[in-house]
Amino acid sequence: MSVLTSLVRMWLTRSRKPFSFVDSYDKTLPYFDCVNLGLYIHIPFCKSICNFCPYCKVLYDKELCDEYVDCLIKEIHLVGKQHEGIKRCTSLYFGGGTPALIASRLQDIMSAINEHFHITEGVGLELHPDNVNEETLRMLQDTGVTKVSIGIQSFQDKFQGVLGRKRIDAEKIKEALDRVKFETVSMDFIFALPGQTFEDLKGDLDAAFTIGANHVAIYPFIDFTFTSSKVEPLPKKKKRKLLDDITSYLLSNGCVRDSIWTFSREKQARYSSMTRDNFLGFGCSATTLLKEQFKINTFDVKEYCQRINSQESATSLTTRFSLRQRMIYYLFWMAYSMRINAQEFERFFGVPLQKMYGFEMMLARLMRFVKKNNEGYELTLKGAFYYHYYENYYTLSYIDKMWGVMRKEAFPKHLEL
Ligand SMILES: C[S@@+](CC[C@H](N)C(=O)[O-])C[C@H]1O[C@@H](n2cnc3c(N)ncnc32)[C@H](O)[C@@H]1O
Numbered sequence: 001m002s003v004l005t006s007l008v009r010m011w012l013t014r015s016r017k018p019f020s021f022v023d024s025y026d027k028t029l030p031y032f033d034c035v036n037l038g039l040y041i042h043i044p045f046c047k048s049i050c051n052f053c054p055y056c057k058v059l060y061d062k063e064l065c066d067e068y069v070d071c072l073i074k075e076i077h078l079v080g081k082q083h084e085g086i087k088r089c090t091s092l093y094f095g096g097g098t099p100a101l102i103a104s105r106l107q108d109i110m111s112a113i114n115e116h117f118h119i120t121e122g123v124g125l126e127l128h129p130d131n132v133n134e135e136t137l138r139m140l141q142d143t144g145v146t147k148v149s150i151g152i153q154s155f156q157d158k159f160q161g162v163l164g165r166k167r168i169d170a171e172k173i174k175e176a177l178d179r180v181k182f183e184t185v186s187m188d189f190i191f192a193l194p195g196q197t198f199e200d201l202k203g204d205l206d207a208a209f210t211i212g213a214n215h216v217a218i219y220p221f222i223d224f225t226f227t228s229s230k231v232e233p234l235p236k237k238k239k240r241k242l243l244d245d246i247t248s249y250l251l252s253n254g255c256v257r258d259s260i261w262t263f264s265r266e267k268q269a270r271y272s273s274m275t276r277d278n279f280l281g282f283g284c285s286a287t288t289l290l291k292e293q294f295k296i297n298t299f300d301v302k303e304y305c306q307r308i309n310s311q312e313s314a315t316s317l318t319t320r321f322s323l324r325q326r327m328i329y330y331l332f333w334m335a336y337s338m339r340i341n342a343q344e345f346e347r348f349f350g351v352p353l354q355k356m357y358g359f360e361m362m363l364a365r366l367m368r369f370v371k372k373n374n375e376g377y378e379l380t381l382k383g384a385f386y387y388h389y390y391e392n393y394y395t396l397s398y399i400d401k402m403w404g405v406m407r408k409e410a411f412p413k414h415l416e417l
């Protein structure tokens with residue numbers, strides 16, 4: 001990690017202490033009193049593995065997948081039974097991997113969830129384009145899925161080729177989406193691919209809205225150190241121009257930017273498995289964020305099953321936040337939604353944002369990264385680009401390092417970031 005990143009971290013957390021992760025965990029997780037609790041379930045199976053993808057996944061194997069789902073259900077009960085009563089939650093997201101591969105077991109998982117949690121804002125699930133057919137979509141809808149996110153990446157064969165993915169059959173996707181309706185249909189695209197122009201990206205996004213999306217996510221390509229991808233992302237200047245141009249295009253065509261990476265074409269369309277407040281994660285590599293701690297489950301499917309089958313937590317590493325560390329984490333993810341709400345910050349921490357980070361917010365205003373509004377601050381176009389830029393940096397300095405270790409070792413003893 002560069003000296004500058006460490007200095008910035010020390011300044012913002014007012015401490016020399018790094019984020020320190022250890023292999024211990026709480027037997028009882030203090031989630032019951034959390035307001036705005038989200039749920040996340042990870043399904044780490046794919047029919048084929050993409051060489052650019054950093055997520056925790058293995059090749060699909062029916063027997064292993066069935067055993068994994070049985071364990072997932074046990075983990076939900078293990079955590080759910082820690083507190084009496086039904087806990088109210090905002091949303092539940094299934095991510096992967098390829099969650100649709102367990103569509104026939106989704107009802108079993110939902111039954112376990114419903115024994116302990118009450119979800120108020122819907123259920124989201126990630127789809128591979130191959131999963132978008134009427135039969136699968138109906139099965140998802142029947143089990144309560146209200147939002148889907150489809151990993152398109154690009155409709156153009158040349159970019160699918162660069163990423164090593166198959167050609168997309170847009171017509172087939174449109175037919176299925178016409179027949180089975182969801183409140184949110186989001187489509188993921190990767191941008192800043194070699195040679196990619198504004199026209200390329202605009203064509204992809206126009207096509208997404210034509211075939212049934214009401215929400216799009218545009219992720220900058222990230223070259224993780226442990227993936228085998230040979231893709232060279234666009235240089236910073238070209239990336240910024242592409243991002244600014246596509247943002248202006250989407251905003252002038254009736255979209256609202258609801259986060260750094262996502263744009264919504266209809267008011268109710270939202271797809272965000274990330275929340276700055278609190279969430280519980282189930283399954284391999286799933287993370288849990290609570291008021292004073294962040295923890296991550298093992299990446300190893302067999303070790304995960306073994307722990308759960310012996311009624312133990314599958315937690316691999318836990319960090320306990322200092323107050324300032326938690327505030328920075330909170331602000332980082334709040335800024336991801338393009339706004340910083342001072343009242344919400346004060347409600348969560350019991351102290352005014354101005355008192356804790358008044359100087360930093362003034363600097364951010366002077367540098368025109370944010371401007372003031374009634375709630376606190378909103379990110380400017382410049383601020384959003386630099387957020388993108390630092391998020392890329394953060395991903396490579398923190399997430400890349402953590403995932404790199406966890407892919408090799410199921411239960412590392414200690415990790416400092
Ligand atoms: C779990 S995948 C989506 C669902 C499904 N597995 C699929 O591939 O279609 C999540 C999304 O992360 C994004 N993604 C994966 N690797 C990435 C990388 N190296 N850089 C940027 N975005 C990436 C892709 O847009 C992908 O759709």
Ligand code: SF4
Pocket residue numbers: 045046048049050053054055057096097098128151
């Ligand atoms: S991008 Fe999707 S399909 Fe490809 S390996 Fe990653 S999770 Fe699996």
